[in-house]
Amino acid sequence: MRDKYHELLLTDCRHRINDVLANDKYEQMVMRKEYEYNMNVLAFHLQNIDVMPAFPYIAPFSATVPDCCRIVRSFIEDSVSFLAYGGHMDYYDLVKRYLDKLLTNVLNEALLRLVRSPTLGVSHAMQIAANMTVLERACDYFAQHAAKLCGIPMRLVEGPYGALSARVTLRNSQAVAHDTMLKLVKSKVNEFMLLTLNINWTPEDPLQSGNDYLNDVIIYLETLAETAQEILPLDAFDKVISGVLEHISNCIVSTLLSEDVKRFNVYAVMGIDADLRLLEQFADDKYQSSGLEKQPGSTNLKGCLAEARQIVNLLTATQPELFLNPVIREKSYSALDSKKVIQICEKYRDLPEKMFGRGTKVAPKKKALDSLIKRLREQ
Template structure:
């Protein structure tokens, strides 16, 4: 029996058991034992820890012994088993040795065959590489041969294709070093050669296209002129069908652009498209500058067609090739050409002295502008330049038309125009709207109421209108502005130039003066036709102008004044015959005095001839002026020294003369003609009046004697008073006789008028 443990021992035993569990757990988990040892020393329980370690060591020693014993038993069993397998291993070794000997004896030929096969495969591989390289060299050689053939035949594009294939497929992988060096050296040289050939071909084409550009321009301008003519024909005949069986050919149809496209494609393939465009535009710019020199080669009138055709052809070509060379550079060239053409037009137009020259140049310039305008070029400044010279053109045209009108008027002998054929009637009368003044149906030979100067002047005016419209029609103006300008210049022609030409006409006889008045009247009648012609040619529809426009008023006034002057000169011859009148006759003359009868015969002859050519109102004015001159001549003759005195019988004779003249005036169907005799009639009425002093009454004088001058009344009345009986028989014959009331009234009138004077 063991002795009982003390309390200290029991505590130590409890602590040791605690440490032992911790140590087992830490060792089993592979943890560090340091914390446990430090804790034991810190708790002053190192003995318990040592005791636990010893117990743990003794427990592990037993386990180790048991494990070693188990492993020893297994090892003994394994050795026994290996000993049992040793005999089997020896038999297997002998079998393997036998098999190895047999294998070596049978595999030796096979190894030799494999070696031969490997050598054959290596040789085959080398031959394949050689054949591949030879094929590649052959392909390179063939491409080189093709490239040489294309170069020899000037097929540069195909040659470039060959070079591109050589560069892309063979240049970096050429098996033959000399061949590769040859390609690296010759490919750039061939490219440069092709570029030079392409530029040379392009240069040759540029030279050729410049020489053919003028022909292209002429064809295009001719086409534009034909189109303009067709449009004019359609405008004049709006219901005509526009059937064009022969359309205008394309001016560029014969233009060969192959060299240009080929050169462009070559440069594009070489990556030199920018250089190509620069080269092209620089050469074309130099050509354009050279074309400008055509305007300075000789008279511009002779070279203007070539100049405008060259410019038109140049830009027709540019428009056709703009897809290749670009539009921007073309616009720059056109701006340069447009400014130069406008300068040339301004300079040359300022030098020209003939309207036809300006019109000819203007037509070609406008045709060029229309041609290029259809291709999209901006041509408005050129039309504006042409419109700026409209004033100068019309000044020259007015000067030329004035010269023609003066020559036509001066060359005419103022004789009625005789037409023997119907076409002459149509050409000289119908074409100018003068058939309305020809009251008779034409029977040939037909005598017109005007001279040949009228159709000649009408042709001048018609030519002026046509030329004016022709200039303004294609100068960039709208139809309204064009018609307004035509009217302005037409008024200047009619009111100024034609008036001056007619004013220069100085007829010497009454018949010529009558013809001159008839000519001016006929021209005035044709003005409405001219206005309609100007409107129709300008493309304007106007209403018929019912108001009478009289642009030839100065010429008409001068012609009528000349006619009246010559007529009065002729009538003065008859008035001078009043010297043969017996102013103190014993009885009035029967049938009037001779001068009055002669004057009436002359006036009737004048009416019969002038009435065929003069309008009624003009003839009436001429007759009224003639009768007024006769009236004034009678009054003036009575007041002149040629008549010292006259009696009542002479006054009665004058009354008979005036009745004859008034009868002639009434026979013309116009009451206004009698007013021309008002002064003589009122003077005779005053002398025949029983109460002449009524002249002093303002009311009666205004009503019955308004045209009489009191000084003439005094002078003439004194001559009648002095012709009384006392002048014949003295104071003895009338002494103691009653004074005549009429004589007394006349004396009162004379005395009162003298006092008033």
């Protein structure tokens, strides 16, 4: 009887949760009055600080979170009422079991369907991931609310006795959401990186600044980072930003390797160097402003650009043959693959000697790179 009743409850909650998810705009929730904050945040212990914020308050989550919390709270109250009426002496374990089922089989599955939707965009994916983080944190409130209604001491809920297994499930689903979000971000960045094919790889004069495509890339990265920093936990922010920077680095190297780039000269390399400097500045800024700098074990975001940076450094080095020295290679070129180095260096062309009179003289290095290629092949 109790299983049948709870199946009916679960079915009703499934419909209500699906409606909530379908009608959400997936934008950060704005609360203009204290009562709204009490109703949507304090009621479910979703706040990070004990101080009442200034209004209007912009939450890191969308309307989905408090709406789903209300549905879960209602489920808990209905479950407790039914089991208490049935004369069960110790029914917290039963309530917890059904609650875990609701959070795992209904709420979590509905969120995962959203994440796996083929029409999902970057902004929605990021907001859903942020919502998942908050809903996972709300599991403490759900367990406490159930315990209170069942007359269970709160100290027991804080231990293994009262923990909800759904919390682990929701945490694992966050990883899926973060992976999906990063995949979508990379896809968007690919649109900008296609413009690298428009670069003049054999210019007769050095560029005054970076290449045009990078303006769009930086604007997109700044917008992405600003939103991610507001709503995602630090580890998720790190994963997304480091992932996209590494992807950009890979794209730059892949462009140099591609058949579309037949040859290039030092001025083109200097243009890529200018691009990387801007990207590295962005990485440093976000590493410091986000708090990653103070996070134990975190790696500077600039390191995500290592492969592209090191190939540019090699192409502009006065002694590229030092790449063959194991100590120097480990210290300065550890991200480089020998086969890629050979393919890229083969495309390098010195500037015509007649051009050396134009401003700064650039020493020919084709012979040095040819020598490096020969010795790498011999190895």
